[in-house]
Amino acid sequence: MDHDDTIRTGAGTAAVALELQGLTRRHPGVTALDGVDLTLMRGEVHALAGENGAGKSSLIKILCGADRPDAGRMRLFGEAYAPQTPLAAMRAGIRVVHQELHMLGELSVAENLLFERLPRTRLGLLDRAAMDRRARELLALVGLDELSPATRVGTLGMAQQQLLEIAKALSNQQGNPHEGAARIVIMDEPTATLTPRETDRLLAIIRKLRDDGVTVVFVSHHLQELFEVCDRVTVLRNGRHVATQPMAGTSTGELVRLMVGRELVERPARVAPVLDAARPAALRVEGLRHAGRRDTSSSAPTIDFSLHYGEIVGLAGLVGSGRTETLRAIFGADRAAAGRILRDEQPVRIASPRDALAHGICLVTENRKEEGLVLDMPIRANLSLARLGAVSRGGLLRAEAENVAARRMVGELQIRLASIAQPVRQLSGGNQQKVVLGKWLLRDPKVLLLDEPTRGVDVGAKAEIHALLERMAAQGMAVLVVSSDLRELIGLCDRMLVMSRGVLVGELPRAQFDEEAILAMAYREYLVRPQEAA
Numbered sequence: 167m168d169h170d171d172t173i174r175t176g177a178g179t180a181a182v183a184l185e186l187q188g189l190t191r192r193h194p195g196v197t198a199l200d201g202v203d204l205t206l207m208r209g210e211v212h213a214l215a216g217e218n219g220a221g222k223s224s225l226i227k228i229l230c231g232a233d234r235p236d237a238g239r240m241r242l243f244g245e246a247y248a249p250q251t252p253l254a255a256m257r258a259g260i261r262v263v264h265q266e267l268h269m270l271g272e273l274s275v276a277e278n279l280l281f282e283r284l285p286r287t288r289l290g291l292l293d294r295a296a297m298d299r300r301a302r303e304l305l306a307l308v309g310l311d312e313l314s315p316a317t318r319v320g321t322l323g324m325a326q327q328q329l330l331e332i333a334k335a336l337s338n339q340q341g342n343p344h345e346g347a348a349r350i351v352i353m354d355e356p357t358a359t360l361t362p363r364e365t366d367r368l369l370a371i372i373r374k375l376r377d378d379g380v381t382v383v384f385v386s387h388h389l390q391e392l393f394e395v396c397d398r399v400t401v402l403r404n405g406r407h408v409a410t411q412p413m414a415g416t417s418t419g420e421l422v423r424l425m426v427g428r429e430l431v432e433r434p435a436r437v438a439p440v441l442d443a444a445r446p447a448a449l450r451v452e453g454l455r456h457a458g459r460r461d462t463s464s465s466a467p468t469i470d471f472s473l474h475y476g477e478i479v480g481l482a483g484l485v486g487s488g489r490t491e492t493l494r495a496i497f498g499a500d501r502a503a504a505g506r507i508l509r510d511e512q513p514v515r516i517a518s519p520r521d522a523l524a525h526g527i528c529l530v531t532e533n534r535k536e537e538g539l540v541l542d543m544p545i546r547a548n549l550s551l552a553r554l555g556a557v558s559r560g561g562l563l564r565a566e567a568e569n570v571a572a573r574r575m576v577g578e579l580q581i582r583l584a585s586i587a588q589p590v591r592q593l594s595g596g597n598q599q600k601v602v603l604g605k606w607l608l609r610d611p612k613v614l615l616l617d618e619p620t621r622g623v624d625v626g627a628k629a630e631i632h633a634l635l636e637r638m639a640a641q642g643m644a645v646l647v648v649s650s651d652l653r654e655l656i657g658l659c660d661r662m663l664v665m666s667r668g669v670l671v672g673e674l675p676r677a678q679f680d681e682e683a684i685l686a687m688a689y690r691e692y693l694v695r696p697q698e699a700a
């Protein structure tokens with residue numbers, strides 16, 4: 167510490183937790199961070215906002231020692247801070263919940279939570295009892311009280327894994343005396359996979375951290391959450407610092423303007439299309455019953471619905487209610503216990519995704535990392551993965567056709583990239599999501615199933631994707647979309663199906679959309695008394 171700094175970090179500025187000066191990070195063709203200055207205070211919740219690719223995750227990676235800046239410097243509580251590894255950052259009191267999940271599917275919940283510091287007995291053996299106890303405490307913290315610490319993480323859904331990531335970050339917080347306690351907790355889109363109830367719990371955890379004097383950095387594309395929990399907001403655009411200001415007194419419109427650099431035009435409310443009654447339904451699901459549900463007997467309720475050409479139908483429900491299972495069963499990715507699928511009113515056999523594709527049915531999956539993308543392959547190749555047949559026709563023309571198709575999608579979805587030859591891994595989270603969508607749109611599906619298509623996508627791009635889906639529907643595509651963002655479904659869909667605990671509990675036309683009514687339906691089956699559920 168030089169003399170100058172000793173003076174600057176006197177009592178008057180003691181509340182400064184972290185100071186960034188001129189932080190810069192360049193990649194070939196992209197400047198992810200361009201001379202960013204930022205000061206974080208002790209005990210504040212600081213929002214980091216910006217479009218997909220603005221530089222939020224890049225900044226976070228540097229803060230937590232996962233990446234190093236090309237220029238600029240940082241000071242943590244007045245001392246020079248330049249972590250060379252994530253462990254060094256952790257020792258300095260920085261904890262992070264990354265945008266992508268890092269749980270190890272083969273290991274148990276307890277092992278994942280306590281990975282870095284498994285409790286040992288005096289003999290140096292693994293202390294199973296202590297592990298179990300510790301894990302249960304952490305699970306309770308994030309509301310997963312009912313989950314057994316012995317569960318294999320690979321069997322859990324995305325939301326539960328996300329909650330585990332958060333619990334894990336907090337586990338380090340209570341740390342052992344050799345490591346600094348958490349001073350700064352960074353959360354990169356922790357709520358993207360969470361339901362409103364889980365999000366509320368997380369926001370409560372964040373407030374508690376703040377009250378304990380911890381600095382929280384919070385990234386979310388759900389602006390409402392920023393307003394609910396953050397004290398100040400910093401906006402990044404194209405890697406540059408645009409503004410830092412108190413959340414109170416900032417309007418949503420102003421925040422959006424700062425993020426996208428222009429005014430967003432409000433999309434006109436959707437008008438449900440008049441459907442041609444004489445035309446066969448694009449898709450009909452009859453007597454569908456999921457394997458692995460609590461009741462798969464022949465008297466158990468089944469899932470029955472239809473989907474018409476030109477229609478956008480929403481599938482609402484809580485995480486784990488069976489929405490993803492339903493999409494996967496239609497797509498042939500999972501086997502249903504019973505039921506049949508009709509295309510154009512004709513029964514079709516769908517035993518695998520290949521069968522589904524042959525019948526013009528595509529599924530945009532929620533888990534881009536595992537199912538949607540090959541991260542180390544170029545963007546171009548990822549976009550054409552789903553349609554190798556189409557681009558490979560004509561031999562030599564293949565590469566050129568691939569390029570043309572890829573460029574068209576990049577333009578249509580406004581994917582922010584340096585080159586279509588770049589590996590997908592290098593794209594920001596939201597832009598990766600757009601590649602998944604583009605890959606299926608290029609296949610020109612008749613029936614498009616989408617599972618959380620705008621998760622992690624910024625406000626502007628979200629509106630563009632909605633407009634794109636409307637255009638697709640107007641051209642005759644049948645669209646079925648799952649989203650945990652009920653307002654998104656209300657704005658986008660013509661009809662809403664509601665699931666609760668594996669059962670299709672309701673169906674509403676657009677005119678009867680009502681947030682509370684839909685939520686009540688979504689909770690219905692979870693309120694049944696245990697003896698009835700048995």
Ligand SMILES: Nc1ncnc2c1ncn2[C@@H]1O[C@H](COP(=O)(O)OP(=O)(O)OP(=O)(O)O)[C@@H](O)[C@H]1O
Pocket residue numbers: 193194196197198216217218219220221222223224225265582583592593594595596597622624
């Ligand atoms: N390893 C890399 N190689 C090349 N470019 C990269 C690399 N990592 C990040 N970038 C680029 O840096 C820019 C900033 O990305 P970053 O992940 O920080 O965005 P973000 O603000 O977190 O966006 P999102 O909201 O989509 O998560 C993007 O254009 C991205 O493609």
Ligand SMILES: [Mg+2]
Pocket residue numbers: 222223224265354594595596
């Ligand atoms: Mg990001």
